[in-house]
Amino acid sequence: MAASRLYVLDTNVLLHDPHCLYHFEEQDICIPMTVLEELDNIKDRQKMIAKEARAAIHAIDDIVRDAKVGQITKGIPIPSASGKMKLGKLMVFPDHELAFRKGYLPNGNEIHDNSIINCALHLQTTLSNLEVVLVTKDINMRLKAYGAGLNIVEDYRKDQLITDISMLPEGHRRIEGDFWTTVENVQTQRSGHEVYHKVSPDLLPSVYMNEYIYDDHDFAARVVSIEEDAITLLDLNREKLMTHSCWGVSPLNLAQAFAMHSILDPSLDMCIINGAAGSGKTLVALACSLEMVIEQKRFNKIVVTRSTPPVAEDIGFLPGTEEEKMTPWLSAIHDNLEAMHEGDDQPQSSVRYAIEKGNIQFKSLNFIRGRSIQDAIVLIDEAQNLTPSQLKTILTRCGKGSKLVVLGNLAQIDSNYLTAVTSGLTYVVERFKPFIGSANIHLNGVVRSRLAEYAEENL
Template identity: 90%
Template sequence: MAASRLYVLDTNVLLHDPQCLYNFEEQDICIPMTVLEELDDIKDRQKLVSREARIAIHAIDDIVRDAKVGQITKGIPIPSMSGKKKLGRLMIFPDHELADRKGYLPNGSQIHDNSIINCALHLQSTLSMLEVVLVTKDINMRLKALGAGLNRVEDYRKDQLLTDVSLLPEGHRRLEGDFWKNVEKVQTQRDGQNVYHKVSADLLPEVHVNEYLYDDEDFAARVIKIEADYITLLDLNREKLMSHSCWGISPLNLPQAFAMHSILDPTLDFCIINGAAGSGKTLMALACSLEMVIEQKRFNKIVVTRSTPPVAEDIGFLPGTEEEKMTPWLSAIHDNLEAMHEGDDQPQSSVRYAIEKGNIQFKSLNFIRGRSIQDAIVLIDEAQNLTPSQLKTILTRCGKGSKMIALGNLAQIDSNYLTALTSGLTYVVERFKNFEGSANIHLTGVVRSRLAEYAEQNL
């Protein structure tokens, strides 16, 4: 089938998904020369996206490497990765030739967006047989392109699993009334200290593995197994859940209790804790981690990592070792450690004790690739600022005896390339909802302070 569309790709699309060239099916793709220049500029920077830029450059090179002179501007067939589906062609357009053309946006070394838009406008006017579509993740660029006269502008959504973040599973579900009054038949089995109930699947439609359930009475349970006719529940004692304490921290509500239970559960390898600022994500995760490392001795260390985009202007290079450079970015860990020990006679000594005995290590994402982390708890802070590709890189570092905990708030994305729908945090919540080795908990309510709660609700 001949291509009916020509997709002009912005730089941020290739950075967001370096393998996107294989996702446009039989349609053709155009990469303006300006995009290659931007990728070349980014690939040597000490930033997370530098790796994505290098991967994108190699992906383009794999396609055009053997092309003859003149073929690249006309289009090179994109080889199918599976060998079955026929893909379109890839062309590289010399958009610098369009400089100062009448009717186009002003060009310049600092206006790369305009060069890419001008490329799309030129192709739209010269290729009447194709529908030219500019693909960019930059909202302002989409507005500029439409204002300049481009007929079709789209966001890149090939990796978007949801159309609305409100559709994300919360990881816990309230059942109205008394759950047991609706149960006609149940099979109960005890295994050590655990009690399991097998109930009809019709009672709990659309539940997920490891989803927590509770009713208006005293019932609380976690979905352990889903079969065609039956669902197996792990019975949880609500009073015991609420009274549990880790490193002096106890839950203030049921979602926090569920989060602590999932983190402490040795059968779960991955926990996702998301919620508003001040809902207790980092505090719960850190308290449970210290409990498992120092008191229970289930792990040897706590590895803390996060993305490092600045909220305001960058303050430049920081001196010292890797851990010293990461300290400003991981001040939230220190803040929570201080909050845990604020009642101690010597709180600073207690904080140093927790860091040393818990063997807390701060690691940059730039240096986590290629590692295999053994017998450790890995806290992935500010996970909402990571792409699906970056989160995959971190999760695949999980070695024998390790546990991963992702913490994030989709309302506080600082990355220029992500939205709540395309964030890696959204991606893993949706992808892992049926994985028996993971649990996702959305924390509700702001417990940090009255001011924080009001600001979260009204700003």
């Protein structure tokens, strides 16, 4: 079957998913020469996306490596990894000379978008048998492309699991009224200090693993097993949840209590905490981490990294050791440590004690991605700026005896080619819903101050 579409890929699509070339089924793909130049410019720099640039270059090379002279501009068949699906062709188009032709956008060293748009415009004009589609994750570029006369411009959504951020699960579900009045049959059993209830799946439709359940009275529980004929709930003492303290920090609302419970639970390997600025994500995660390292001695250290683009790009230009370089970017950790000890006689001494006794290590993103971390609790802050591919790389670095706490705010994405629905944070929340060793909690409500709460709601 001949291709009916030709997809022209922007650089950010290849950076977002270096293996995207195999996701367009039987349709053809075009990569402008400008895109190859941008990938080459990124791959050798100390950027968070350098690894993705190199992976994309290798993916292209795997396809065109054995091409004959002149064949690459006409199209080379893309091999199917499984051999079961017929894929289209990949071509590289020399787009530089198009800027000098009448009717095309001006080009320049800093206007790479225009070159890529010109390429799509040229192919749209010359290839009447194909629908030419520009694929980019840059919203402004999509607007420019439409304004320049392109008929079809799309976002890359292969790894987008939801279409609206409101569909993202919160990790906790409220049952109106009294939950037990709706239960006709229940099997209750005790195992050590824990109490479990088996109830009918009809009572809790569409629940997922480790989702927290609560009602308007005193009931609170977590889903620990889902079977065809029964859902097993771990009964939680709601009063105990709300009064529990870690390193002097107690929850201010039920969502924070669920977050603390999930982080402290040794049966969970990963906790995803997302919520607005000031909702207490970092404070809760840090307090629980100190409790587990210093008091419970379950881990040997706390590894903290902040995964925003400037961290990995600019760290090399700062003086000092890796830890000293990371300090300006991880001031939020120091702020929260100071908040925990503000009532102490010597708060700065208490902060230093917590850092030393808790063995808190500030590491760059490159450290996390290149090592296997053992017997540590790893805090990844600002995870909303990671792509699914980047977050996958980090998750696979956690070794035996380690626990990962992923923190993020989907309303504060700094990446040029990520949105709330395509962020790696959103992707991981959806993908890990069935996993028995993971829980996600959305912290609703700003507890920082009434000013911060009003700004979050009204600005």
